[in-house]
Amino acid sequence: MKELQNDRFIRACLRQDVDRTPVWMMRQAGRYLPEYRATRAKAGGFLKLCKTPELACEVTMQPIERFNIDAAILFSDILVIPEAMGMELTFGAGEGPKFPSPLQSHADVEKLPIPDPEDKLGYVMGAVRTICSALDNRIPLIGFAGSPWTLATYMVEGGGSKNFSKVKGMAFTQPKTMHLLLEKLADSVAIYLNAQIANGVRAVQIFDTWGGILSTSDYKEFSLNYMQRIVQQLDRDYEGNKIPVILYSKGGMGWLESIADTGCDVVGLDWSIDIDQARERIGHKVALQGNMDPGMLYASPERIRAEVKDILRRFGHHNGHVFNLGHGITPDVPVENAAAFFKAVQEESAQWHQK
């Protein structure tokens, strides 16, 4: 691997000195950008966009070309893993993901293979290589996957859910089946993320979108446990480069200490907690990523800047902050407000890194 021209993001993940706070945005390649909507229309659907490396690269690069951002994130979907395990996956127009044949029995789970990423997910590896080539070591590419629990919710519910009755029903009445599923998913995700690393990503993030629907003991048993299993299996020292691992559990701010204890490098925060409180609770063990309310992007550029300044002030004169939203940017945000967010972090953060 060549040296990065801008390694602020990696350095902040590893709690090293930086000249200013690095910034990226969850879902920065997304529907709020008109050029993204054009490419998706050209691709003929979301899943086709994910499966065509040139187009996945095109949308990954769109925010990088528009704004000054310190990291790119692979354009893909967390549900490519269950699809690679043999489950049919569809995205209806405006409908969200559907698995027409959700998992129901122990036998269903036993049948699931652990997919070879170079074979079954070759299009993702192709996208990683194409994007790395387009980035040309200007900034790092972040790879990602869904947490085992989050993937399991979709695979058992058959899609999104409000009450999570099926997946909780399986966890509480067939715990052996659920644990077998989570083990298989953890191992599949670990192999998949290691393949992303081998193909060029410089950091990885695990998205645990649905850990927050669990109680404390269930979160540890069904979600955190398997994220830790992944962290332990990752190639975190690849060709002399440290590969930072970010864990993000939405709604999991009550369990920050336990998340930090998994051995990850960075804990992603949602916006329900003040970042200074999070730092106080966790200490300097890990870096923190976040955590502006994505809803603040509906405010004016001036208000967005005030909020960015407040978060920087709360974090203070320390190493180990990656600026981000507390969740993904939403489709109806005006592009100029996203621009105002990136600009505010860049202009306001240097003062917090002066010696």
Next chain:
Amino acid sequence: MKELQNDRFIRACLRQDVDRTPVWMMRQAGRYLPEYRATRAKAGGFLKLCKTPELACEVTMQPIERFNIDAAILFSDILVIPEAMGMELTFGAGEGPKFPSPLQSHADVEKLPIPDPEDKLGYVMGAVRTICSALDNRIPLIGFAGSPWTLATYMVEGGGSKNFSKVKGMAFTQPKTMHLLLEKLADSVAIYLNAQIANGVRAVQIFDTWGGILSTSDYKEFSLNYMQRIVQQLDRDYEGNKIPVILYSKGGMGWLESIADTGCDVVGLDWSIDIDQARERIGHKVALQGNMDPGMLYASPERIRAEVKDILRRFGHHNGHVFNLGHGITPDVPVENAAAFFKAVQEESAQWHQK
């Protein structure tokens, strides 16, 4: 007011001695009960059910007749307040609530009146009196209302929402308009709850379903602030009876200390926090209500009992616990599992109250 035959619920709210832990369930009168579905069909829709005191009484009493429960809760909807303020409200089949003309401008908000509950919400007061007569002082009736912030989300979004773009947009770009709306709602809710008290409810709960979508400072500014304004206006000593006030902010477990500081009697917990942790953080200032994961009702009666025992053990030998779920029971729960929940609390809790 006559004395209650069973005052366990009130005594626990006030942190007094009880022989066993009182229990009720959010949405205990609801779709999981076949007799509820029959009454709703007879009424010809959800809103008609709310507006017909005899039928609202019928469904309120259904779980009381089926199970051994320590409190009844008024059958109604939080959105009757905005409707009483003049906003058209519809419930389409399986669609959730809709306000076809949501609030958009400062002028829209200025026009809203503070409704006289005996006039505009007379059907609720009629339901309260009818239910109290049916209960005949066997157990207390709990009244309720939505929090101002939660009501505002529906009034500005026009219904349910995923990203809350409109209500956050208004809060962040037109804060004066939002504060005027929240003030009017707080005063409307306070007058409404006082009318419920005058008609016979023995406790009130404020449901803050959507406070948890805010950051810490925004929660305090837009949600908690106005719940406190209500708490201060309530008739909490009515004809010699203490009327306990319960505040429940779903997703607000990061702010427990601030919720307890409003002067409420009881803090309602969702299931994201262990109840012993909550008690440790708050101390004995207030009673706690909760907090089993409603999803645990998809498990077996044995597993439900084990969970109930664990929550009782965590709370330990103290006064001030009202057993409940951490959120409402969902429509697809088997009735026998709800029965198992009530039975487990009744059979397992006495040992924690022995001197």
